[in-house]
Amino acid sequence: MATDVSKLTDRQLQQQLSSKGDESHAAFAEVYRRYNTRIFAYIVRVIGDREPAEDLFQETFLRFYRSAAGGREGSLCGFLITIARNLCLNHKRDRKVTLTLDAFDFAEPQRFPMEDREFMDLLRRAIDILEIDLREPLILRVYNELSYEEIAAICGIAPASARVRVLRAKKKIRSILSPIIKELQR
Amino acid sequence: MDYSQLINDYLENQLPREQEDYLFDLLHDNDGLRAELREFIHQEAAMKSDAMSLTPSPASTLSIFAQIGYPAPGSATATSAGLASGVRQWIGRYAQGLKSGVFCSVITAIVCLYLINPWLNEGRAARMAGTPNEQNAIARNAGGDGSEAGTSGMNRAATSLPAQSSVTENFKPAPPDETLTNRPLTNQPLSAGTDENGSHAPGLREVSGAIEQGSAFTRLERRAESFGRTERKLLYPAGQIQPGFATPSNQAPVSAQRNSSNRRLWSAEIEAPAAGSGIGLQVELRGNRDWAIPGAPIGLSQEPFFSHSSLGVGILIGGRNLLSLELRRENFFQEFEGVNVDGVDVRYRQYPSLLSLGVAARHYFSRPEEMLRPFAQLSLGANEAGGIGRAMLGLSLGLGRGYDMLLGIENSTLLFGHDGRTYSSSKLGLHYGLLFHL
Numbered sequence: 001m002a003t004d005v006s007k008l009t010d011r012q013l014q015q016q017l018s019s020k021g022d023e024s025h026a027a028f029a030e031v032y033r034r035y036n037t038r039i040f041a042y043i044v045r046v047i048g049d050r051e052p053a054e055d056l057f058q059e060t061f062l063r064f065y066r067s068a069a070g071g072r073e074g075s076l077c078g079f080l081i082t083i084a085r086n087l088c089l090n091h092k093r094d095r096k097v098t099l100t101l102d103a104f105d106f107a108e109p110q111r112f113p114m115e116d117r118e119f120m121d122l123l124r125r126a127i128d129i130l131e132i133d134l135r136e137p138l139i140l141r142v143y144n145e146l147s148y149e150e151i152a153a154i155c156g157i158a159p160a161s162a163r164v165r166v167l168r169a170k171k172k173i174r175s176i177l178s179p180i181i182k183e184l185q186r
Numbered sequence: 187m188d189y190s191q192l193i194n195d196y197l198e199n200q201l202p203r204e205q206e207d208y209l210f211d212l213l214h215d216n217d218g219l220r221a222e223l224r225e226f227i228h229q230e231a232a233m234k235s236d237a238m239s240l241t242p243s244p245a246s247t248l249s250i251f252a253q254i255g256y257p258a259p260g261s262a263t264a265t266s267a268g269l270a271s272g273v274r275q276w277i278g279r280y281a282q283g284l285k286s287g288v289f290c291s292v293i294t295a296i297v298c299l300y301l302i303n304p305w306l307n308e309g310r311a312a313r314m315a316g317t318p319n320e321q322n323a324i325a326r327n328a329g330g331d332g333s334e335a336g337t338s339g340m341n342r343a344a345t346s347l348p349a350q351s352s353v354t355e356n357f358k359p360a361p362p363d364e365t366l367t368n369r370p371l372t373n374q375p376l377s378a379g380t381d382e383n384g385s386h387a388p389g390l391r392e393v394s395g396a397i398e399q400g401s402a403f404t405r406l407e408r409r410a411e412s413f414g415r416t417e418r419k420l421l422y423p424a425g426q427i428q429p430g431f432a433t434p435s436n437q438a439p440v441s442a443q444r445n446s447s448n449r450r451l452w453s454a455e456i457e458a459p460a461a462g463s464g465i466g467l468q469v470e471l472r473g474n475r476d477w478a479i480p481g482a483p484i485g486l487s488q489e490p491f492f493s494h495s496s497l498g499v500g501i502l503i504g505g506r507n508l509l510s511l512e513l514r515r516e517n518f519f520q521e522f523e524g525v526n527v528d529g530v531d532v533r534y535r536q537y538p539s540l541l542s543l544g545v546a547a548r549h550y551f552s553r554p555e556e557m558l559r560p561f562a563q564l565s566l567g568a569n570e571a572g573g574i575g576r577a578m579l580g581l582s583l584g585l586g587r588g589y590d591m592l593l594g595i596e597n598s599t600l601l602f603g604h605d606g607r608t609y610s611s612s613k614l615g616l617h618y619g620l621l622f623h624l
Contacts, residue, residue, distance in 0.1 A: 041236075
């Protein structure tokens with residue numbers, strides 16, 4: 001009788017991935033179902049561009065599949081994020097694009113209430129202009145819902161630093177969006 | 187203590203109970219802090235909403251599973267909430283594109299309805315009612331204006347009119363704005379060289395003997411000069427006139443129509459302009475099929491090797507505008523008046539294959555990252571016969587990186603002249619194709 005993979009823990013899925021045939025396929029499909037949106041969100045927000053993000057996203061899961069066949073232990077989400085992170089860093093290193101605050105006219109508050117869609121666009125742009133050291137912990141915390149310990153492990157920093165960076169990132173974004181939020185709340 | 191840290195910890199459910207009370211006390215007394223809390227809440231909600239909206243494209247999912255050799259799960263892109271959640275996410279993600287698409291489709295449908303619905307085109311329907319298809323000769327002002335332009339292979343009326351003078355007595359020259367089909371038509375017998383529709387039969391020559399395929403134009407011009415008349419050429423070189431004119435399909439009944447010829451639906455295209463990189467190559471393949479209009483149009487005047495095809499190069503400007511050069515091989519139905527070698531007014535019909543060159547400007551109504559991108563396109567161009575204007579409304583569907591599918595409706599109008607008169611011919615096409623981003 002086939003196992004209901006949706007009830008398996010990450011660790012059990014990891015073990016099943018090491019097997020062959022349909023079981024491995026089912027396990028991979030379940031991992032994909034659980035984490036595809038989180039990984040994609042992470043890549044898109046770190047890279048800031050959807051088109052290369054699709055490629056990196058595919059590469060992340062392909063590398064995960066090849067690595068998982070070797071029977072690696074540990075958090076699946078963390079493992080996927082680590083793969084995605086390495087790919088993103090390589091991508092950013094190969095294609096250095098710097099967005100400066102000067103290029104983003106946020107100081108002038110909107111005269112009229114903005115549509116939600118416009119607000120979301122502004123939020124994305126505010127995230128894009130954050131330094132990577134702040135942006136990444138923020139994304140891992142808010143978009144991927146990881147603990148500060150997990151964020152620290154992935155970013156190679158102390159949990160306390162992760163906490164501080166997330167807060168600093170949020171405050172920076174707030175300083176950008178504050179005039180607009182006030183306008184929206186009127 | 188950093189108040190922002192307190193608020194953040196509170197929103198993350200990580201604030202100890204005693205500090206929570208402390209925060210509430212602060213909030214009670216401090217308007218600024220309450221405003222900050224509201225802003226944090228708004229910001230958190232926005233980021234959560236943004237996170238929910240980010241899902242990989244179906245193409246990515248398919249690609250991953252294809253590369254590892256497994257069939258893709260049907261709901262792979264949906265989160266754990268199942269199909270309903272997946273559908274909601276999909277709708278949320280493409281809501282803007284869907285709205286634009288619906289709007290574009292409605293406008294397109296209205297345009298189509300106007301163009302093809304005979305109820306909305308009563309004038310045309312009235313002109314066509316009761317008009318005999320076979321009659322192409324216009325018995326008026328025989329040899330009057332002296333113009334003698336002719337083309338070999340044109341769909342030609344009977345050129346030999348017995349008792350022509352008695353026939354012409356019944357007719358007066360039509361006013362300039364009168365359409366062809368409003369004029370009374372003769373019932374003269376067909377000549378030996380024509381079929382029952384007035385078309386030139388294969389292998390036969392016109393009774394007049396003055397026209398042979400391939401050489402008629404030159405000879406007619408010379409003859410016009412010899413009579414000292416003002417020469418008015420058809421804007422269509424003789425060498426282009428269809429050698430295979432007298433095909434069986436050409437012998438189908440021809441509906442009498444006004445100057446503006448029949449419309450046809452169903453064009454196909456494959457094109458490849460740039461989207462992300464700025465410059466790209468367009469390759470188009472097109473096909474036409476007659477739309478349901480009263481009376482069958484004449485068949486193709488010639489069967490070119492590669493008809494209804496085009497090639498173009500496009501440059502993307504700012505992600506939303508595409509400027510491209512187009513080279514098309516296409517068919518246009520033409521109907522116009524002329525005077526044959528015997529001085530008889532005749533109405534010509536032909537359906538030649540033309541080589542058109544044009545410039546097209548396309549504007550997308552949504553951003554490049556949207557999956558569904560409605561667009562409008564205007565084109566101006568020219569071919570051997572005259573000038574062409576086109577307008578298209580369509581949708582672009584992103585199939586993955588580097589590939590889009592296009593679907594649209596395009597109306598093309600050809601303006602051409604003959605004997606000092608200007609005529610128009612329009613066609614309506616369903617435009618579809620593939621777009622490759624280079």
